[in-house]
Amino acid sequence: MKMKGLVYREFFLSRKIIILEYMFAFIVIVMGILTRISMLYGNMAMLDRETLDSADNFTYYFFLYIPVIIMSCPLFSVIRSTVTDFNGKWMEMQYTFPVEESGWVIAKWIKNAIISVVAFVIGIVNAGIIKSIAEQRLSFIKDSELKAIVIIISLMFVLSCIFMFISCRYKSYNGVIARIAAIAILGYIGVMLYIYRELDKFIVKHSEFDVEQGMGIFLMHEYNKLMNINIYVKLIIAFIICATAVLMYVLTVRQLKRREM
Amino acid sequence: MNSKMEIDMDNYKYENAIEIKEISKKYKDFSLNNISFNVPKGSIVGFIGQNGAGKTTTIKSVLNIIKTDSGRINIFGMDNVKDEKKIKEDIAVVFDEMPFQEEFTPNNLNKIMKSIYDSWDEVVYKGYVERFGIPYNKKIGELSKGMKMKLQIATALSHNARLLIMDEATGGLDPVVRSEILDIFFDFIQDESNSILMSSHITSDLEKIADYIVFIDRGNILLSGYKDDILSEHAIIKCAKDEFVNIDKEYIVSSRQSEFGVEALTDDISKFEDKYKGMVIDRATLEDIMVYYVKRNTDNIKKG
Numbered sequence: 001m002k003m004k005g006l007v008y009r010e011f012f013l014s015r016k017i018i019i020l021e022y023m024f025a026f027i028v029i030v031m032g033i034l035t036r037i038s039m040l041y042g043n044m045a046m047l048d049r050e051t052l053d054s055a056d057n058f059t060y061y062f063f064l065y066i067p068v069i070i071m072s073c074p075l076f077s078v079i080r081s082t083v084t085d086f087n088g089k090w091m092e093m094q095y096t097f098p099v100e101e102s103g104w105v106i107a108k109w110i111k112n113a114i115i116s117v118v119a120f121v122i123g124i125v126n127a128g129i130i131k132s133i134a135e136q137r138l139s140f141i142k143d144s145e146l147k148a149i150v151i152i153i154s155l156m157f158v159l160s161c162i163f164m165f166i167s168c169r170y171k172s173y174n175g176v177i178a179r180i181a182a183i184a185i186l187g188y189i190g191v192m193l194y195i196y197r198e199l200d201k202f203i204v205k206h207s208e209f210d211v212e213q214g215m216g217i218f219l220m221h222e223y224n225k226l227m228n229i230n231i232y233v234k235l236i237i238a239f240i241i242c243a244t245a246v247l248m249y250v251l252t253v254r255q256l257k258r259r260e261m
Numbered sequence: 262m263n264s265k266m267e268i269d270m271d272n273y274k275y276e277n278a279i280e281i282k283e284i285s286k287k288y289k290d291f292s293l294n295n296i297s298f299n300v301p302k303g304s305i306v307g308f309i310g311q312n313g314a315g316k317t318t319t320i321k322s323v324l325n326i327i328k329t330d331s332g333r334i335n336i337f338g339m340d341n342v343k344d345e346k347k348i349k350e351d352i353a354v355v356f357d358e359m360p361f362q363e364e365f366t367p368n369n370l371n372k373i374m375k376s377i378y379d380s381w382d383e384v385v386y387k388g389y390v391e392r393f394g395i396p397y398n399k400k401i402g403e404l405s406k407g408m409k410m411k412l413q414i415a416t417a418l419s420h421n422a423r424l425l426i427m428d429e430a431t432g433g434l435d436p437v438v439r440s441e442i443l444d445i446f447f448d449f450i451q452d453e454s455n456s457i458l459m460s461s462h463i464t465s466d467l468e469k470i471a472d473y474i475v476f477i478d479r480g481n482i483l484l485s486g487y488k489d490d491i492l493s494e495h496a497i498i499k500c501a502k503d504e505f506v507n508i509d510k511e512y513i514v515s516s517r518q519s520e521f522g523v524e525a526l527t528d529d530i531s532k533f534e535d536k537y538k539g540m541v542i543d544r545a546t547l548e549d550i551m552v553y554y555v556k557r558n559t560d561n562i563k564k565g
Contacts, residue, residue: 005376012369013362089360095326097377098349259328 002099006107013081014111018074025070029126032063036133057220064127064145068152071119075112075160079176082108082167101256105164105249112160116153123149144227154241161248168255198222275338278302278424278456284322284332293318293480295332300424300473303453305446307467307488308460309551310477316460319477320428323458324354336424350379353417357429359409361416363402367395370416378420389415407438414445425449427459431466439463443470464547468492476551483554488547495545496530498537499523508537514550515557526553 011018038044039056047055085091094104127145128138138146167176202221203214229237279300286293293315300306310316321327323334325341334341336348361370367390375381390397393411401409410430417425425446431439443466449455461467467474467488474491476484484491500508505516505523512533516525526545527533534542545553 002377005373008376009369009373012365084362088362089356089358090362092321092326092356093354093360096324096349096352096354098346098379099377100346259326 002097003103003107003110006099006104007110010081010108010111011114014074014077017077018115021070021073025067025122028063028067028070029122029129032059032067032126033129033133035059035063036130040134054216060130061145064123064130065148065152067126068119068123068149069156071122072116072153072156074115075156076163078108078112078160078164079167079180080173082164083171083173083176086168086171087173095259102249102253104256105252108164109161109249112157116157120149120153123153144224147227158241158244158248161245161252165248165252165255168252195222275335276302277335278337279323279458280333280335281319281323282333282335284319284329284334286318286322286327286329291315291318291480293322293329296477296480296482297332298475298482298485300456300458302456303450304472305450305457305459305470306473306475307464307471307547308458308475308477309462309464309467309547310460311462311551311555314477315480316477317428318480320426320458320460323426324352350420351423353420353422353425355410355413355417355425355427355430357432359401359413361401361413363400365401366398367401367412367415368397370412374416374419380421382419382421385421386415386419389418407434410434410438410442414442418445418449423455425455425457425459427457427461429460429462431461431463439466446470462551464551468547474547476554478555478558483558484550491550492545492547494530495526495528495550496533497543497545497549498525498527498533499541499543500525504540512536515553515560517556526550 035044036059039052039059044052044055085094124138124146127143127149131138131143163176163180166179170176170179199215199218202218203209203211206214206217209217277299281296281298283295283297284293285295291313296315296319298306308316308319318327322329323336323341325334325345336344337351339348341348365373371383371386374386375383387397390412393408393415395404395408395412395415401412404412413430431442434442446457446459447470450457459467459471471488473486474484474488475482495514498508498513499522501522502518505518505525508525512527512529514526514528516523526549530542
């Protein structure tokens, strides 16, 4: 397996950011566990019911998803590593190796896949611990949190594939960041416009809530809607994610085969 | 140089390690124009030319790092594009700059390279690293420029390559390190199936080790052939201005005039000596030849 060395290289170059992000995620997980213990059995359990419910809801999701997001962040080191490969002599050197371009792409993907699997496993263990503190059992079928973890990691993985293609296409760090920022801003504006429009409709329809209450209920409603979507829609989303990854793989390999040095 | 090619893909029978046939590549502000030359098996070919002459572009074309607009390149008798992966198992490349990230150690490089090359020889690699006095677990960023270059060479020579391609590899190194590196190339070339293509603008190195010289300027090959023939055919003539006026310019590549007289390069010393007896004639170095040919090219361009 010729790309074994390239995978080793990828991990070696990203090792600091991986260790740092995982340490950070570990701190957040510990904070989450302590907070949950305090809410159920410690000082925070003495709060009034309404405040406790609201804090319980918030901290549960916060301490469940944030570590997963933090652990997925090293996926984006693919931008710096790819741009550095082009700007240094590594990319030229790589063209002198008896390894296909697809091997170089797969090497970076293997690193990202391993990071994603580790993030998934730690995310599940974290969810299990958080649940067990409340003496509940984690269910792979009933609990929507696990689906959310899978979605977060899948999206982060696909984004890293898109970013890798952009990095191979534009080769300079500033050029890549500018394009990613443009896509992110457009995406953010789109999501915000959708949320405002739907929130507006929701508040008009449910005039019994004030804006603050309405917003909380609306977000929970949207979250539940997202987690309980029809199986066909789920399949379509899964297909889109897989198709995007495959498309990015093809485009990245084709871009590297162009040999624009 | 243009020896007949024998191709036997299975047995790797070939006479020229590299055959370049009329390759062209156009950029906005530079072009390679119908470049052709060979690197015969078992020889060292020095590829000389000033900065920006097209040496690196030619080498990148050979390695298929860039695509050419036209022409054909064979390596070990095989097409450099179609049989790329097969060919690259047997090629070693040394660049002018370190291609490996500074945080790697020679130990890390060994781990990377041993999976990339089927024929990677860990013992040979460790032997070279030890011979060059490179600390095995020291980061590349902490090594001197000479050490970095030696490490690159150690990496290049540790997978039993039959062709070593170097792009300005000795530039910027002190004479002692350069001399050590040239010794390594001598060792490498002792095996007659090994060949070296070495691009450099430090002509003194090539004068020591090259068998053939290919001289490129502004994307065109100006001169190619046996180094000894080139050196024996060319000479520097020193004369007074009024003497120079009477010399047939057919023998002169280009000249430099100063208040003390004229220095000119001739490309046919035997005929020149027969015709103009008693003139001061000095041996021309590759550097002289390069400088005078480039000057002729520049003068021709100025004249339009």
